[in-house]
Amino acid sequence: xxxxxxxxxxxxVPMLLAVSVVVFLILxxxxxxxxxxxxxxxxxxxxxxxxxxxxxxxxxxLPLAVQYVHWLGKALTLDFxxxxxxxxxxxxxxxxxxxxxxxxxxxxxxxTLLASLPLGVWSALEKDRMPDHLTRAVAxxxxxxxGFWLGFLLVWLFSIHLxxxxxxxxxxxxxxxxxxxxxxxxxxxxxxxLIRGNMLDNMHARHVLYARVRGLPERxxxxxxxxxxxxxxxxxxxxxxxxxxxxxxxxxxxxxxxPGVGRYAVSAIYxxxxxxxxxxxxxxxxxxxxxxxxxxxxxxWLDPRIRLEGGSNR
Amino acid sequence: MSLRDMFRTLARxxxxxxxxxxxxxxxxxxxxxxxxxxHDPTDVVLENKFAAPSMEHPFGCDHLGRDVLSRxxxxxxxxxxxxxxxxxxxLLLGFTVGTVSGxxxxxxDATLMRFCDVFLTFPTFILAMFLIGVLGTGxxxxxxxxxxxxxxxxxxxxxxxxxxxxxxxxxxxxxxxGTGRLQTTVRHILPPIVAQLVILCTLDIGHMMLxxxxxxxxxxxxxxxxxxxxxxxxxxxxFIWSHPMLIMLPGGMIFVTVMAFNLLGDALRDSFDPALxxxxxxxx
Numbered sequence: 034x035x036x037x038x039x040x041x042x043x044x045x046v047p048m049l050l051a052v053s054v055v056v057f058l059i060l061x062x063x064x065x066x067x068x069x070x071x072x073x074x075x076x077x078x079x080x081x082x083x084x085x086x087x088x089x090x091x092x093x094x095l096p097l098a099v100q101y102v103h104w105l106g107k108a109l110t111l112d113f114x115x116x117x118x119x120x121x122x123x124x125x126x127x128x129x130x131x132x133x134x135x136x137x138x139x140x141x142x143x144x145t146l147l148a149s150l151p152l153g154v155w156s157a158l159e160k161d162r163m164p165d166h167l168t169r170a171v172a173x174x175x176x177x178x179x180g181f182w183l184g185f186l187l188v189w190l191f192s193i194h195l196x197x198x199x200x201x202x203x204x205x206x207x208x209x210x211x212x213x214x215x216x217x218x219x220x221x222x223x224x225x226x227l228i229r230g231n232m233l234d235n236m237h238a239r240h241v242l243y244a245r246v247r248g249l250p251e252r253x254x255x256x257x258x259x260x261x262x263x264x265x266x267x268x269x270x271x272x273x274x275x276x277x278x279x280x281x282x283x284x285x286x287x288x289x290x291x292p293g294v295g296r297y298a299v300s301a302i303y304x305x306x307x308x309x310x311x312x313x314x315x316x317x318x319x320x321x322x323x324x325x326x327x328x329x330x331x332x333x334w335l336d337p338r339i340r341l342e343g344g345s346n347r
Numbered sequence: 348m349s350l351r352d353m354f355r356t357l358a359r360x361x362x363x364x365x366x367x368x369x370x371x372x373x374x375x376x377x378x379x380x381x382x383x384x385x386h387d388p389t390d391v392v393l394e395n396k397f398a399a400p401s402m403e404h405p406f407g408c409d410h411l412g413r414d415v416l417s418r419x420x421x422x423x424x425x426x427x428x429x430x431x432x433x434x435x436x437x438l439l440l441g442f443t444v445g446t447v448s449g450x451x452x453x454x455x456d457a458t459l460m461r462f463c464d465v466f467l468t469f470p471t472f473i474l475a476m477f478l479i480g481v482l483g484t485g486x487x488x489x490x491x492x493x494x495x496x497x498x499x500x501x502x503x504x505x506x507x508x509x510x511x512x513x514x515x516x517x518x519x520x521x522x523x524x525g526t527g528r529l530q531t532t533v534r535h536i537l538p539p540i541v542a543q544l545v546i547l548c549t550l551d552i553g554h555m556m557l558x559x560x561x562x563x564x565x566x567x568x569x570x571x572x573x574x575x576x577x578x579x580x581x582x583x584x585x586f587i588w589s590h591p592m593l594i595m596l597p598g599g600m601i602f603v604t605v606m607a608f609n610l611l612g613d614a615l616r617d618s619f620d621p622a623l624x625x626x627x628x629x630x631x
């Protein structure tokens with residue numbers, strides 16, 4: 034197990050390096066001129082001379098590879114520069130907003146699992162009967178529903194008509210329910226279908242038949258032999274959901290005026306505030322990669338076949 | 348075949364028929380938008396601000412007095428065109444990289460796949476946002492951004508299809524019989540790949556549409572005067588208290604359109620590819 038974890042951690046290094054190269058190249062090869070944005074946002078008239086000075090100040094006159102090494106060196110010491118708009122260190126600002134986003138995403142993930150588990154299991158057990166049809170219809174609608182539209186529907190119903198939930202802002206649990214629901218419906222629907230499908234596949238597995246032959250009660254057969262094996266692929270799906278939830282968070286934060294990192298990043302994009310944009314994508318990708326690493330390790334721990342296969346191959 | 352099975356087969360055919368019909372209606376609306384729409388979707392008539400539904404404006408007008416129905420109809424065109432363009436780029440890149448990788452093997456294959464891995468490392472929507480941040484907003488840039496965030500997945504799938512096909516007996520038999528490399532590819536390897544891809548693409552259309560309209564809603568996609576559903580919702584958000592219909596309608600259009608393509612994808616898969624149906628929908 035430790036060997037597996039060490040190996041996965043080693044793969045992480047070149048992967049993150051490649052990510053940084055891609056981010057850097059997109060930034061530099063894009064048509065936008067960072068020096069120009071810098072001047073515009075600092076309210077300096079963009080004369081040729083001012084541009085030249087700004088380029089030198091930002092290190093844009095050096096060869097691309099040198100720029101990258103400088104940039105990476107800074108990024109490794111967690112120095113992402115200062116925001117062109119506020120003049121404050123970018124990392125500080127991102128870290129200020131990040132907990133709010135993670136709270137929202139975490140709550141949504143919890144909601145996803147809490148809803149999809151019983152629904153998926155129920156649907157599989159009642160296959161081709163009413164509960165199954167109903168769950169499948171809802172799950173089907175869920176994968177087609179634009180999250181931002183759902184957000185407004187919820188606001189319209191629960192805030193405007195019923196007055197039960199606050200329409201925007203951050204606060205207690207009541208502030209989180211609607212944004213989290215609008216973000217997680219898609220993941221809930223996908224997860225429900227996944228669990229249902231896994232359950233149905235496993236029900237015909239030979240070890241389940243054997244358990245039945247041994248005369249075990251149905252409750253034990255389903256609970257111990259079908260359910261547990263059906264949940265293992267769900268663990269891998271969590272990694273995928275996190276990526277979707279990060280995207281959903283950006284949208285939900287904008288609808289519900291949630292002071293998270295996504296809303297901050299969107300305004301940075303409007304302003305072409307490059308240091309904020311690059312820090313945002315690096316941090317979010319970093320978290321995403323770490324989450325997936327955690328998921329993989331959990332998966333390997335749950336399913337010994339994975340770590341053994343991985344160990345003998347390379 | 349029991350009565351129950353017969354009923355099921357009929358139901359399946361029925362779903363496929365409905366799905367095809369819905370997709371045809373959506374695409375037809377996109378193509379014939381100028382004929383169907385009663386007004387110019389960008390025509391600002393301030394006297395008509397928030398006009399109630401009438402014969403002249405069946406769904407009323409928005410905050411700038413633009414005809415809502417016409418904007419919805421033209422929005423179909425924006426959505427379909429952008430997704431078609433995204434799909435074209437994704438397939439072009441995916442096909443090239445996937446087949447080259449699958450055929451070449453060795454170092455080239457490894458390099459190309461690592462390259463794909465890097466793209467798959469990012470959360471999709473976040474990478475699309477970042478690309479737009481650098482490229483700027485507008486329809487073309489959204490198309491590029493969404494395409495660049497989705498192609499790698501296709502390259503991997505196509506590569507794995509090529510790998511699984513190129514050593515099948517019937518392909519080897521063709522080789523032994525002296526069929527040329529190009530002909531083997533075109534006649535024996537491409538057809539099954541294309542069949543599977545049609546299903547996968549149909550299932551992915553809705554997903555891409557949601558990305559485009561989501562980005563547009565944030566103000567990072569299609570830029571305002573152009574009629575787009577996400578932009579319409581974003582325009583109407585401050586009027587949710589007084590005119591909720593301005594949000595309901597475009598959102599409903601996205602929902603129904605995405606659903607149509609998802610339904611079509613599901614139905615195609617169930618009808619033509621039972622093997623794929625087993626591994627229930629995992630959206631990339």
